[in-house]
Amino acid sequence: MAIDIDYFLKIVASITADEKVPVVDLIAVQSRDPFKVLVATILSARTKDETTAVAAARLFKKAPTVDALAKLSLNTLEKLIYPVGFYKNKAGFLHALPEALKRFENRVPDSMNDLLSLPGVGRKTANLVLCTAFQKQAICVDTHVHRIMNIWQYVDTTTPEQTEHALRAKLPKNHWLSVNSLLVAFGQSICRPVGPRCDICALEPQCPQYGVTPRKLPMQKVTNQDRQRFISWNVNGLRALEKKGFVDIVGDLNADILAIQETKAQPDQLSDALKNIDGYTSYFNWAQKKGYSGVAVYTKKEPLQVTKGFGHEEFDNEGRVLTLEFPTYYFINIYFPNSGAELKRLTYKLEFNEALHAYLRQLNTNKTLIICGDYNVAHKEIDLKNPKTNVKNAGFTPEERAWMDHFIDSGFLDTFRMFNTEGGNYTWWSYRFNARAKNVGWRIDYFCVDQASQERVLDADILSEIMGSDHCPVSLDFRS
Numbered sequence: 001m002a003i004d005i006d007y008f009l010k011i012v013a014s015i016t017a018d019e020k021v022p023v024v025d026l027i028a029v030q031s032r033d034p035f036k037v038l039v040a041t042i043l044s045a046r047t048k049d050e051t052t053a054v055a056a057a058r059l060f061k062k063a064p065t066v067d068a069l070a071k072l073s074l075n076t077l078e079k080l081i082y083p084v085g086f087y088k089n090k091a092g093f094l095h096a097l098p099e100a101l102k103r104f105e106n107r108v109p110d111s112m113n114d115l116l117s118l119p120g121v122g123r124k125t126a127n128l129v130l131c132t133a134f135q136k137q138a139i140c141v142d143t144h145v146h147r148i149m150n151i152w153q154y155v156d157t158t159t160p161e162q163t164e165h166a167l168r169a170k171l172p173k174n175h176w177l178s179v180n181s182l183l184v185a186f187g188q189s190i191c192r193p194v195g196p197r198c199d200i201c202a203l204e205p206q207c208p209q210y211g212v213t214p215r216k217l218p219m220q221k222v223t224n225q226d227r228q229r230f231i232s233w234n235v236n237g238l239r240a241l242e243k244k245g246f247v248d249i250v251g252d253l254n255a256d257i258l259a260i261q262e263t264k265a266q267p268d269q270l271s272d273a274l275k276n277i278d279g280y281t282s283y284f285n286w287a288q289k290k291g292y293s294g295v296a297v298y299t300k301k302e303p304l305q306v307t308k309g310f311g312h313e314e315f316d317n318e319g320r321v322l323t324l325e326f327p328t329y330y331f332i333n334i335y336f337p338n339s340g341a342e343l344k345r346l347t348y349k350l351e352f353n354e355a356l357h358a359y360l361r362q363l364n365t366n367k368t369l370i371i372c373g374d375y376n377v378a379h380k381e382i383d384l385k386n387p388k389t390n391v392k393n394a395g396f397t398p399e400e401r402a403w404m405d406h407f408i409d410s411g412f413l414d415t416f417r418m419f420n421t422e423g424g425n426y427t428w429w430s431y432r433f434n435a436r437a438k439n440v441g442w443r444i445d446y447f448c449v450d451q452a453s454q455e456r457v458l459d460a461d462i463l464s465e466i467m468g469s470d471h472c473p474v475s476l477d478f479r480s
């Protein structure tokens with residue numbers, strides 16, 4: 001199946017947003033000088049960016065212009081650019097460069113043919129100079145671009161030059177300038193030449209992975225003692241569920257930690273049976289408004305600390321967040337707002353999401369994050385039965401989905417999708433139209449963890465057989 005290149009490059013851009021800018025792009029932006037871009041590009045071939053940056057800075061101190069470069073001896077050049085790869089050859093190219101540039105009035109030319117006439121300049125270097133120094137419509141094809149475009153089966157080529165020509169024929173022009181730096185950063189960080197990190201790659205569900213052997217994660221020996229089972233469930237009213245046997249269900253689920261959303265109750269409205277379930281300690285956060293929102297956590301293990309809310313009064317008065325701190329992780333139970341009828345609460349929800357995201361990122365500087373709850377958004381089209389007819393409805397608006405993209409791209413994993421990439425897996429069904437029996441549902445309940453903790457995720461599932469609410473529970477098995 002052909003990939004959607006716009007979507008793929010958009011995802012790559014968001015994944016690599018925090019990666020360092022390639023040194024040649026940096027020099028282009030900082031100096032806006034084609035001479036420096038050309039010299040840095042020559043230095044950068046087969047050399048790490050850090051090494052190129054240091055060598056270029058040393059060289060430009062002595063030779064910021066063509067005239068100054070002409071005054072340096074070959075020996076001095078070798079010393080200045082050492083230890084870039086093939087420094088002797090490159091020093092020779094740079095030594096010959098001023099003479100070659102005389103034909104162009106000591107200026108770097110801006111056409112492919114003229115650039116190719118310069119010492120040490122091949123197609124890749126010429127294209128990179130055209131893109132970065134002159135903003136011309138050129139496609140630089142680094143080995144990463146060649147490799148990844150073939151993995152994606154966007155092209156079917158055997159050499160970078162063939163890839164360049166194939167891309168010229170089919171890649172939309174708006175990607176020409178940026179595709180090289182994007183795929184270089186992506187190829188160095190995620191889609192590595194050896195052992196690409198498909199297990200954490202957001203493109204994995206759609207990627208053809210042509211000719212790829214993904215990295216193997218080290219097998220972890222997990223004993224029952226290490227393995228913890230977490231369950232999250234929007235119960236749509238804890239008191240109502242009590243009448244349907246909630247306490248017995250908790251015993252059957254046998255979770256180490258059970259997170260509940262939409263309790264719709266303040267603690268003084270709850271029975272002792274609900275507050276003191278055998279084997280568990282319970283914690284509650286509730287809304288000021290009675291019968292609305294609210295979350296709870298039942299845990300077998302005592303937490304070090306429990307925090308209600310996340311420090312924003314305008315959100316905390318709806319009792320939507322409980323954070324339990326354990327020695328090696330934070331467990332965060334969240335009931336995200338619903339955008340509501342006619343999307344009246346969309347703005348509130350997006351503001352909540354942003355503030356919460358900032359809170360999570362700040363927590364994650366410390367320990368693993370396990371973030372569960374009713375996110376009130378179906379992330380992708382496969383996460384609901386009828387995507388086309390719901391694009392303007394709460395829970396599937398472009399704005400809510402964009403936030404979820406942004407959240408995942410910022411370094412979190414949707415654990416269910418680590419094990420199951422099929423559609424038809426839902427966690428919520430309307431009470432109307434016999435929707436649950438027909439499996440006309442939405443997947444809006446999630447367990448997410450930070451990417452760094454991915455290897456601790458042992459399993460994730462949807463427990464659709466558990467009845468009692470319009471949501472079913474979701475689970476995460478985690479190495480403690």
Ligand code: SF4
Nearest residue numbers: 191196198201204207
């Ligand atoms: S899924 Fe794997 S092969 Fe495909 S782009 Fe991601 S890392 Fe590369």
